[in-house]
Amino acid sequence: MRRELGEDVLKGAATRQEIYLLVDQLLEKFADVDQRMEEIEKSGARFRGIYQRAATYKRGDQVTYKGSLWTALMTVPESTIPGETPAFWQLCAKGAA
Numbered sequence: 610m611r612r613e614l615g616e617d618v619l620k621g622a623a624t625r626q627e628i629y630l631l632v633d634q635l636l637e638k639f640a641d642v643d644q645r646m647e648e649i650e651k652s653g654a655r656f657r658g659i660y661q662r663a664a665t666y667k668r669g670d671q672v673t674y675k676g677s678l679w680t681a682l683m684t685v686p687e688s689t690i691p692g693e694t695p696a697f698w699q700l701c702a703k704g705a706a
Contacts, residue, residue, distance in 0.1 A: 654680060655671065660673065664687065669681065676705055681697060682697055
């Protein structure tokens with residue numbers, strides 16, 4: 610947007626109409642970001658703590674296992690260990706283990 614209106618806006622030489630246009634563009638961008646954030650938060654990550662063999666995990670659940678952080682890519686059946694079944698788990702942060 611800075612390029613679209615040029616440096617005049619930053620120097621205070623922009624017209625009122627140009628400023629309104631810029632504000633409208635910013636509001637549209639923020640509305641898009643708000644909508645994307647809502648979608649992410651609906652199906653976003655949920656930290657579930659240390660991996661438990663007896664637990665079933667849902668898509669987006671995050672666990673730690675051997676010092677690393679893992680995210681479930683889909684519903685994960687019991688005893689499906691992170692790192693041993695790549696179809697179910699995605700490594701997010703590698704630990705020192």
